[in-house]
Amino acid sequence: MKPxxxxxxxxxVFRDRSGDLTFLTRSTVTSEQTIEWEGDTYPVIDVDISSASHPFWTGRGRVVDTEGRVERFRRRYGAET
Known part of the structure; x- marks a missing residue:
């Protein structure tokens, strides 16, 4: 690698405030904000969504088929049920 x-x-440290999740990892991302984590100071990045707040991972999600997409597909392409 070139020096x-x-x-x-x-x-x-990545922090999801809505899901109350904070985890330490390694990254190249930069931030002016810092946080105290187990006696050391690290840059902190606030994220909008993580596995703690995403509906797919929390089980709070639902599939909404407002236009009847499956039925429309079957009508359009003649798929038999």
């Missing part, structure tokens, strides 16, 4: 062209790969 001096790659971003710093360091520990970063």
């Amino acid at each position: 001096g062209i790659h971003p710093d790969y360091r520990h970063v």
